[in-house]
Amino acid sequence: MQETGKFTPTTKYIIKAKFDVEGVVEKPDVIGAIFGQTEGLFGPDLDLRELQKSGRLGRIGIKLESKNDRTSGEITIPSSLDKTSTAIIAAAVESVDRIGPCNAKILLEPMHDERDQKREMIKLKAKQILQGWMVEATPSTDEVIQEISDSVRPAEISKFGSEELPAGPEVAITGSIIVVEGRADVINLLKCGIKNAIGINGTKIPKTIIELCKNKEITAFLDGDRGGDLILKELIQVAELDYVARAPPRKEVEDLTPKEIMRCLREKVQAGNQQTTVRPTAPPQPQFIVHAVNTLRETLEAIIFDGKGAEIKRIPVSELAEKLKGSKGAHAVVFDGIITQRLLDIAEEKKISIVVGDRVSNIAKKPVDLKILTFSDIR
Numbered sequence: 001m002q003e004t005g006k007f008t009p010t011t012k013y014i015i016k017a018k019f020d021v022e023g024v025v026e027k028p029d030v031i032g033a034i035f036g037q038t039e040g041l042f043g044p045d046l047d048l049r050e051l052q053k054s055g056r057l058g059r060i061g062i063k064l065e066s067k068n069d070r071t072s073g074e075i076t077i078p079s080s081l082d083k084t085s086t087a088i089i090a091a092a093v094e095s096v097d098r099i100g101p102c103n104a105k106i107l108l109e110p111m112h113d114e115r116d117q118k119r120e121m122i123k124l125k126a127k128q129i130l131q132g133w134m135v136e137a138t139p140s141t142d143e144v145i146q147e148i149s150d151s152v153r154p155a156e157i158s159k160f161g162s163e164e165l166p167a168g169p170e171v172a173i174t175g176s177i178i179v180v181e182g183r184a185d186v187i188n189l190l191k192c193g194i195k196n197a198i199g200i201n202g203t204k205i206p207k208t209i210i211e212l213c214k215n216k217e218i219t220a221f222l223d224g225d226r227g228g229d230l231i232l233k234e235l236i237q238v239a240e241l242d243y244v245a246r247a248p249p250r251k252e253v254e255d256l257t258p259k260e261i262m263r264c265l266r267e268k269v270q271a272g273n274q275q276t277t278v279r280p281t282a283p284p285q286p287q288f289i290v291h292a293v294n295t296l297r298e299t300l301e302a303i304i305f306d307g308k309g310a311e312i313k314r315i316p317v318s319e320l321a322e323k324l325k326g327s328k329g330a331h332a333v334v335f336d337g338i339i340t341q342r343l344l345d346i347a348e349e350k351k352i353s354i355v356v357g358d359r360v361s362n363i364a365k366k367p368v369d370l371k372i373l374t375f376s377d378i379r
Contacts, residue, residue, distance in 0.1 A: 011058065014112040015077040015090045019064075023102030025071050027062040033099040034060060034075070038092040046088060054322060056080050057089070071099075075106070078114070086111070157186055160198055161208030168195035176217040178265075179209060179241075181231060184254035185221070192258040197221070203231060205238050213239040219268055221245040223252040241271035250360060250374065285378055289356060292334040293378045297358075302335030321346055332356070339372060341365065 019030065035048055044050055051057040057079055064073030075093065079086040094108050160167035166183035168190055178197040180186055189197040200209060212218065220235055222228035224247035235241055245268035247253050248260070256264070284290075288309035296303065302320045304312040306329045315323050317337040324333065324346050332354035333347065339357035341364055347355050348367035356373045366372065 010055070010080040011078040011114045012081070013079045013083070013086045014114055015075075015079060015086065015093065016109040016112065017075045017090075017093060017106050018109065019073055019075060019099070019104060019106045021071040021099050021102045021104045023069060023071065023100070024066045025064075025100040025102060027064060029100035030062050030064065030073070030075070031060050033096050033104070034093055037096045037098070038089075041092055042088060046085060046092075048089070051081070051089075071102075157183065157190065161206065161211075163201070163206045163208055165198055165201055165206060165208055167198040170195040171198050171212075174216075176219070177212055179212075179218055179220045179235070180253055181223060181228070182254070185252075188254050188256065189221075189261065192261050194261070200231065203227075203234070205231075205234055209235075210239050213241065217242045219243040219245055219265070220271070221247075221253060221265065221268075223247050224249045225252070236271065243268040244271050245269075250376070285356075285373070289332065289334060289354065290378055293356065293375050296334060296336045297375065299336050302333060302337070304330050305332040305334070307331040324350060324352075339363070339374075344370065344372070 038048055040047070048057060052059070057077060059078075061076035062073060063076075064071055077089070077093070079089065081089070090108055090111065094106050096104065096106050098104055156169065157166055158169055158171075159165065160171050166186045168186060171177060174196045176196060178189065178194065180189065180197050180199050182199045182201055186197045186199045189195075198209070198212070200206065218239070218241050220232060220241050220243070222232055222244070228246060232244065245264045247256055247264060251260075253261070286309055288305060292303050292305075300317050301314060302317050303314045304324065304327055306312055309332075312327065312330060313323065317335050320333070320335055320337070321343060324330065324343075327350065330350055330352050333352060334356040336358050339355060339360045341361070343357075344355065344363065344365075344367055347370055352370065354371045354373070356375070356378065358375050360372065360374060363372075
């Protein structure tokens, strides 16, 4: 019977060793000896149990056979650690001299880099791809020009009105208009096939926009930031809007994907519902949050606070997710990094109330009772 190590996509090296025992032992005896005789040798950072819990070491694989009152076999340990740490673990395993009640001898085999096979596969595939390119006919100049022309055609943009505002080709003929902030927004909508957008091109609302609002159905589609708030307020004062759509918080229309653009336009609201569309400025935060933000900028570090604003621990951002899982009494987390869905899930599980990061990535599910802020929200 054979038990193999658990190989993961992050496995870099394979520790392999032969062992010989002066007596009859079983797999649990071998595994227990490895854990027991290496425990505490190099502190918690290189503790085998902790490394397995974090996924940096795979399961210890044992293959053995007992014959004539002796047991021999093989040990296999997958590692995603760096070379130095893997070498230390391998040397620690070789130092084991007793298994169960019996004397034992463990000898390491040459280290194996699991990525070597992957490199060879990639090189072979690259050769096949290159060979395929070489045997294909080179496209003609006309074909290249046509391909480039087709790729830029959706982004064709025109000028509209006395201010020569950037606009799609259907602004003059359609009954509904989408008003955006600038030229880049118009181009991004054109790439999605939306040809009735026109850009304000500044913070002052042009007369052309005001006149269009009198005769056409108008949807204002603005960035999800403070600038978008200000433009919306001015539009509401000087023009007759019908609907308002906003990019997600801290995102700009020019950076949205086609899927995000269509979702935002589907979720547009009537212009009178200003509370739904205008992003309010975040209220002042507790002093310990403000101080932490000022302290952590450009440090790639994190601070975990309790409910009274006292610092529980300060750690590198790379360790935040794991440390947060084991924290007790945490109330707030401030860190110089990107707020991810994984971190929010951990924060919700630990009943944390506030998470403050430098930026926010795409969040699919926002915990109801969790306040999420960025450094730019703190004042």
